[in-house]
Amino acid sequence: MYVCICNALTDSEIAEASRRGARTVQEAYAVLGVEINCGQCKCMAQDIINAAEPAYMMQAAE
Numbered sequence: 861m862y863v864c865i866c867n868a869l870t871d872s873e874i875a876e877a878s879r880r881g882a883r884t885v886q887e888a889y890a891v892l893g894v895e896i897n898c899g900q901c902k903c904m905a906q907d908i909i910n911a912a913e914p915a916y917m918m919q920a921a922e
C-alpha cells in the first residue's frame with residue numbers, strides 16, 4: 861500500500877527502513893534516499909516505523 865504519494869513509498873519500504881535502524885520519518889526517508897515533501901504521510905509513516913521491530917531486536921530474540 862502506498863503511504864507517501866510524493867515519493868511513491870509503500871508501507872513495506874518504510875518498515876524495511878525502520879528495521880535498518882530508522883526511528884523517525886525523516887531518518888526512514890533518508891535511508892530510502894528521499895525527503896519529506898508535503899508531509900501528509902508523516903503520521904502513518906511514523907505508525908509503521910513504531911510497529912516495525914528493528915533488526916537488532918529480531919536478532920536478540922533468536
Ligand code: FES
Binds near residue numbers: 898899
Ligand atoms: S505524501 Fe509523503 S511527503 Fe507528500
